[in-house]
Amino acid sequence: MMTNKEVEAALDKIQPPDDLFEQMARQKDGFAKNTVLAFKRISNGEAQGLADRDARCTDDPPAVLWCSACQQAGVVNWMGDKEPEERPCHSAWVPYKKRKIMLHDTTKESVEVREEGDGIACPWCGAKGALRHSEYMRQGVCEQLIPTVPYVLGEALLLVQWIAEERIVPDGLAWRKDRTVLPMRAWLAEERGVRVWAKTVRRYGHCFERLSGWEPRQYNGDKLATPYFYTRRPPKLAGTWLENSKLWQWMRETYELQTFAPLAYLALYRKHRNAEVLVTAGCGALLGGWIKKECAVEDWYSSAARYKVPKLAWVQWKQRRPSAMLGLTRQQLRECLGAQCNDTAKTVYIRNGAAQGLSMEECAALCNWCDEYCLLEMMAQCKALPGGLQKGIRYLQKQKKSWSFLHDYWDMQAKLGVDLDADAALRWPKNLLAAHDRAAAALKYEKDKRKEAAFARMTDRLRGLCWAHDGICIRPAESIRELVEEGKVLHHCVGGYGDAHCAGRCIFFIRHERRPERSWYTLQVDVAQKRVLQNHGYKNEYVGGRVRKIPQAVEDFVDAWQREVLAKWTLPMDKKPKKEARAKAGHAA
Structure with a gap:
């Protein structure tokens, strides 16, 4: 070393x-091979030195034209600094800043006028490029x-x-x-x-x-x-630890596909020396795609900025033959590599398709119906089910739904504690859309039920803050539904404050004592810190294009409530249900 x-x-x-x-x-x-043709005005004396490449066609002042492809310079006509009345009759008037040149095109036997930024062909080598003035070239290209x-x-x-x-x-x-x-x-x-x-x-x-x-x-x-x-003449690796790595063979198979990641391949070869067996068997291009999909870490511009160490855990690295490493027979591997389909279909066939009895043609058709990630996940999920993958595919095609939709339905049923294997009608409902909506509604009901219970417990703890004074009263919100109704009536966003209420940033309703059912003002208070967070009425006081003031009577009432009630009040302990308290105690133990 x-x-x-x-x-x-x-x-x-x-x-x-x-x-x-x-x-x-x-x-x-x-x-990029971007050809630039640069030009600038020169004197008649300077133009005489370029007489062998003279493409002028009028008596206009000369300009030098230089081509970056052939690196030759010649003379053309300058048309950038003439007054409109001095221009030839066939030239249109342009402002001074619109610099132009005129030259004789020998291929077309015609006169051409070109403006800065136009495409132009070099009159000496024929290379096509962009016309640029010397001011553009000042800092160099x-x-x-x-x-x-x-x-x-x-x-x-x-x-x-x-x-x-x-x-x-x-x-x-x-x-x-x-x-x-x-x-x-x-x-x-x-x-x-x-x-x-x-x-x-x-x-x-x-x-x-x-x-x-x-x-x-x-x-x-x-x-x-x-x-x-630099792919030309790579050095020979004889005598190095990479002598048998087939690195340059893999480079020739993957470089044009932009999947040649030398350090990632060497990291894989360092851990699994039989990685070169896959390259020798003709799987080099597939291996490059697998490494890129697993290891490429994209930056903000969606380009592979770095690679993680490849693992490819699904490859059976303890095997020696390439077909056995990929879980195939020799005949299946030959059919896969010889198939006229893309690498995605081949990957699906290798990873799960062949094991579940699919042909290469069926895998290619499935890849047109579903993306690779969802297809591989679907194969893994359906592998152990009665009917297997084929039943899942037929079911989704009949329902005209995607795998993610069915997987979402299964996931919701699992969260609800439903045993999908107890009845085939639960696993494969006749109407997947309706079953999905029912499961979503049931899951939402369970979540809301738990939230409503927590909301009600918090409201019970806030009963000591109810108060009435000078015709105004205050009380805590009773339920999440009441929050939503308050938000609809007053046109503000209190309807989404259910979680905040349960967490101690509680919502109180300020009403007229003679009409306690009518919404008026909504107060939010951090009951742990005993601090008012916000107080708003109809449209957050923004009515008629301007911000209205909260009535002085309401502000005086809130100040008095803070002073006389909130400051002297202590938040009671939360009385949780016995089952929940025991479950938490057992978990802590």
Whole structure:
């Protein structure tokens, strides 16, 4: 095992491949190949130096046109600073800021006028790109990519990230391309684990800070995930612990699918050396998809920012043959890999479909009807039931409902204590929608019944706060239904305060003593702290487009009630039912 100092010395000597830019430009996920054609006005004397590439067609002032694809510059007509009356008769008037050029198109034998930002074909190489003025090019046009390049260091695999930049900068009369490659991070994948070093760190605002040297960092999971990877001429792994890992074969099968996660695969191979058997058997693409679905941790932008350590617990890792590892026969595995269907259908077939007697065609049809997650959950739930999965599928298709709807019904019945296996009509009701609604209503009734009991107990404890004074009276709310009615009459949100009332932030009704049944004002009080939280009337006093004041008589009544009743009152102990109290005592014991 190499020491940190030895690894850092080796990292200082490592160089990027000579063809890094060319290789990344050829790859599907490499440089965007955005061609820029830059232009600016020049003098007649400067134009004479570009006489061999002259595409002018009028006597208008000259401008230089430079193409980033062929990196050649030529002369065209400048049309950006002429007054309207001085323009040629065939050119339309445009404001000064709308800079234009005119050039002769040799392919069409015509005159073309192009405005800044338009698409244009290079008159010398034919590459198509965007027309940009020199003001746009002042800060340079940069394209950046962070590819990962593999190396072999001793008996370990070294993965180095490079910051590759291609920048277009001014160069005398025209422009030029500058390419820079700087090291960023390095992962040393050893048999015992992974070590990380950093040479450049990312700061706020997507800026990079160059460190003085390679600094070791703590390995906090696979943040390499699925990188841009230098796939040409990967190093030979002979003599390393990865000699038989089939890593590069797996890379060729998964890179175009964007599921090539080298550190995640190495973590799996480190724990299960027979992972390479799946790659050799032709399951590499499937394995990449399984690792991504299980391990990818998405960030705010829904991209895989890092990977967890893969487990794939459903794979039988103690087996040696690939078919046995996946719970299939050899013939079933051959049929699965040769089937003309997507990887989702193959995954469903491997994980549960084959064991429950489904064919590949049936699994593919099911994947069009239901997503993979729900389908696998349904297979697991229905596996032990009479009729199995086939009965569940036929039932849901007849009812025209999804698996999640049926699972929700089963879950509610379990919460109600119903034994679904006691009667097939309970497990598979004739009308699933009606049965689902009945179960939901029963569950809501049970929850409300428990809440109503707690509400009533709290109200009984608040009886000592009832009071009447100067024609105004106050009392606690009697039930949740009474809260809802109060909210409907006064047009405010007290109807949803049932839980708050039970928790000690209690609701009181302020009424006229002569009409105690008529809603007037609603008071909320924290009875533990003896503090008024809020007091509101009709529409929270917002009537006719402005906020009304609470009558002084009501405010005086609340102040007197706090002073004479609330301050002298003590909240009684909660008298819970005996069964509930015994159950809690037994649980605590």
